[in-house]
Amino acid sequence: MIQAMLQYIWPKDDKSVRDRVKLAVSLLVGAKVLSVTVPFIFKYAVDYLNAGAALNMDTAPQTAATIATSLLLGYGIARASAAGFNELRNAVFAKVAQHSIRKIAKNVFLHLHNLDLAFHLQRQTGALSKTIDRGSRGINFVLSAMVFNVVPTIFELALVSSILGIKCGAAFAGISLGCVGIYAVYTLTVTQWRTKFRIYMNQAENEAGNKAIDSLINYETVKYFNNEKFEADRYDGVLKKYEDASLKTSSSLALLNFGQNAIFSAALSGIMILAANEIVKGNMTVGDLVMVNGLLFQLSIPLGFLGSVYREVRQALIDMQTMFTLMTMDSAVKSNSNAPYLHVDAKSSTIKFENVSFEYGPGKEILRNLNLTIKPGKKTAIVGGSGSGKSTLVRLLYRFYEPTRGRIYIGDQDIREVDIESLRKSISIVPQDSVLFHDTIKYNLHYGDLRASEEDIIQAAKMAEIHDSIVTWPNGYETQVGERGLKLSGGEKQRVAIARAILKNSPILIFDEATSSLDSITEYNILKALRNATHGRTSICIAHRLSTIMDADEIFVLENGKVSEQGSHFTLLQNPNSLYWKLWNTQNHSQERMQSRSL
Structure with a gap:
C-alpha cells in the first residue's frame, strides 16, 4: 500500500506535484534546524545572565540587559520560525495530499465499476461505502506521516542524541538512547496488541452500516410486515459489538499513553539528576541544565510522534487495507489488449450462440450446448419457463x-475477442427491474445518451408513452424520482427505461420483460411505438406474457437449457403437444378465469 501511495506523491508525469514535495521537505529541514537551535539560545541567555550576576552587573547594566534581551528575542524568533516553517510545510503539502486522495478515490470508484457482475451480486453496499470512506480518510494521514514524521523523526532523534553525547558526555547520550529504545519497543508492542481491537471495531462498523442501509432501502418491506422493532433490535445488536470493541480500543489507548509518559518521565528525571551532579562538580553550568532539559523536551516531540504516528498509521493501514484489496481484484470479464472495435450495422448484426453452456456455480448449470441464430433486422422472441436461461442469454x-463452453458471435466476430466497450455500445437493454438514479426525470432519461439534445429526450419520452404524464407533473422534466425511482410507479419506471434504451440508439435492442409492469392499454401503445423504434434493427424480446411477442419474426422456446422449439407464433401453435402451445393455452385460460370471476 505504501509503495502504491508513493506513486501518487511522487508521480513521474506531474512535475508540479514533485516541486511541491521538494518545497515541503525543504521547509521541514529548516524547521528541524531551528528547533534544535532553540535550547542553545536559551542556554546562552541563562549563562550570560548567571555570569553577569556573579560579576556584579552594576558595572554595565545596560549592556547586559541589551545582550540578554537580544538572546531572548532570538529564542522567541527561533521558536516562532520553527512553528511557522511547520505550518507552511503543512499548507504546501496539503494540495499534494488532497490531490492524491482524489486520484486514489477516483481510481477505486472506477475500478469498482469495472469489476464483473459476480462481484457486485455478492457485495454489501453499506460495508463497501464504509470501507471507501475510512480508507480515504486514512490516506491523508499516512501520506503526511511518510513524508514528515517517519524519516524526520529518526533524523531528529539521532541529532539530539549526538549533541547530548558530544556536549555533555556518554552517560547523557546513553540515557536518551535508552529512553528512545524502551519507548519504541513498548509503543510497538502495545500498539501491535491493540490492533485486533481496531479490526473488530471496523468489522462491527461495517456490519452496522450495511444493516442500516439495507433496512432503509427496504423501507416498504419493513412497513408491510410491521418489523420496525425487529430491525431496530438487529441494528442495536451490531452497535453493541461496536461499543464493546470501541471501549477496548479506548482503554488500551489509555494504557499506552500512561506507559509512554512514565518512560519519558523516568528518563527526564535521570538526565536532570546527572546534569545537577555535573553542575555541583563545576563541569556544567546552569545554562547547560536548561539546554539538556530543552533538548530532552525536543526529543519528546518526535517520541510522541513515534507513538501516535505508528499507532495511527497502523490503524489507517487497517482502514485502507480493504480498499486497496479491492484494487487488486481483477475482473473475470475484460477486453484483451489491442482488441478490435466491434462494428455493427443493420446487415451485420446476426447473433449466433454456438454450443454455449453456462453455470453460475458447480451443479447449477443453466445452459447446455445451446445453439440459436438471431437474424439481423428482425424481431426475435425468447420464451420459456422460469430458470430456463432466458435472462442468462442477455447477460452472456x-x-x-x-460462457463455460462455446462461443457467441455478432456478425463474424467472437464477442470475447472484441473491445468490450464497443460491444456494450452496440446493445441497448431494457431490464425487467428498472432502477433509476436519485435525480430528476430528465437526468434519468438523458442517461441513455449524454450527448443527446433536449428535443431528442422529449422524442424518446413520447415514443415510450411517458411524455404526456411528465408534462402534467408540477416540475415536469425536473421532477425528482426519489432513491431507486421509488416516487414513480412500476409502469412509469419501466417507460423511463424504455425511453433510455431508445435514446441510446444502438443497432441491437433487448427487452427483458419490458412491459411486465404496464396495463394492457399502455402496453399496446408502447408495443406500437417499439415497432417503430426497432424498425431495421435486431431486437430480442424476452417475455412471459406471450401476447406481447405474437408479431415476432421468430420465437425460440427454451427448455432445460436448450432450444426445444422455434418458429413463428402461429407455426408453434400448430402443435398441441409443444411447450409453447401449453404456455399459450395456460395463460389464456388463466385470463378467461379471471374475467369470469370479475363478472
Whole structure:
C-alpha cells in the first residue's frame, strides 16, 4: 500500500506535484534546524545572565540587559520560525495530499465499476461505502506521516542524541538512547496488541452500516410486515459489538499513553539528576541544565510522534487495507489488449450462440450446448419457463459473464475477442427491474445518451408513452424520482427505461420483460411505438406474457437449457403437444378465469 501511495506523491508525469514535495521537505529541514537551535539560545541567555550576576552587573547594566534581551528575542524568533516553517510545510503539502486522495478515490470508484457482475451480486453496499470512506480518510494521514514524521523523526532523534553525547558526555547520550529504545519497543508492542481491537471495531462498523442501509432501502418491506422493532433490535445488536470493541480500543489507548509518559518521565528525571551532579562538580553550568532539559523536551516531540504516528498509521493501514484489496481484484470479464472495435450495422448484426453452456456455480448449470441464430433486422422472441436461461442469454451477450463452453458471435466476430466497450455500445437493454438514479426525470432519461439534445429526450419520452404524464407533473422534466425511482410507479419506471434504451440508439435492442409492469392499454401503445423504434434493427424480446411477442419474426422456446422449439407464433401453435402451445393455452385460460370471476 505504501509503495502504491508513493506513486501518487511522487508521480513521474506531474512535475508540479514533485516541486511541491521538494518545497515541503525543504521547509521541514529548516524547521528541524531551528528547533534544535532553540535550547542553545536559551542556554546562552541563562549563562550570560548567571555570569553577569556573579560579576556584579552594576558595572554595565545596560549592556547586559541589551545582550540578554537580544538572546531572548532570538529564542522567541527561533521558536516562532520553527512553528511557522511547520505550518507552511503543512499548507504546501496539503494540495499534494488532497490531490492524491482524489486520484486514489477516483481510481477505486472506477475500478469498482469495472469489476464483473459476480462481484457486485455478492457485495454489501453499506460495508463497501464504509470501507471507501475510512480508507480515504486514512490516506491523508499516512501520506503526511511518510513524508514528515517517519524519516524526520529518526533524523531528529539521532541529532539530539549526538549533541547530548558530544556536549555533555556518554552517560547523557546513553540515557536518551535508552529512553528512545524502551519507548519504541513498548509503543510497538502495545500498539501491535491493540490492533485486533481496531479490526473488530471496523468489522462491527461495517456490519452496522450495511444493516442500516439495507433496512432503509427496504423501507416498504419493513412497513408491510410491521418489523420496525425487529430491525431496530438487529441494528442495536451490531452497535453493541461496536461499543464493546470501541471501549477496548479506548482503554488500551489509555494504557499506552500512561506507559509512554512514565518512560519519558523516568528518563527526564535521570538526565536532570546527572546534569545537577555535573553542575555541583563545576563541569556544567546552569545554562547547560536548561539546554539538556530543552533538548530532552525536543526529543519528546518526535517520541510522541513515534507513538501516535505508528499507532495511527497502523490503524489507517487497517482502514485502507480493504480498499486497496479491492484494487487488486481483477475482473473475470475484460477486453484483451489491442482488441478490435466491434462494428455493427443493420446487415451485420446476426447473433449466433454456438454450443454455449453456462453455470453460475458447480451443479447449477443453466445452459447446455445451446445453439440459436438471431437474424439481423428482425424481431426475435425468447420464451420459456422460469430458470430456463432466458435472462442468462442477455447477460452472456452483454458479457456480464463468460460462457463455460462455446462461443457467441455478432456478425463474424467472437464477442470475447472484441473491445468490450464497443460491444456494450452496440446493445441497448431494457431490464425487467428498472432502477433509476436519485435525480430528476430528465437526468434519468438523458442517461441513455449524454450527448443527446433536449428535443431528442422529449422524442424518446413520447415514443415510450411517458411524455404526456411528465408534462402534467408540477416540475415536469425536473421532477425528482426519489432513491431507486421509488416516487414513480412500476409502469412509469419501466417507460423511463424504455425511453433510455431508445435514446441510446444502438443497432441491437433487448427487452427483458419490458412491459411486465404496464396495463394492457399502455402496453399496446408502447408495443406500437417499439415497432417503430426497432424498425431495421435486431431486437430480442424476452417475455412471459406471450401476447406481447405474437408479431415476432421468430420465437425460440427454451427448455432445460436448450432450444426445444422455434418458429413463428402461429407455426408453434400448430402443435398441441409443444411447450409453447401449453404456455399459450395456460395463460389464456388463466385470463378467461379471471374475467369470469370479475363478472
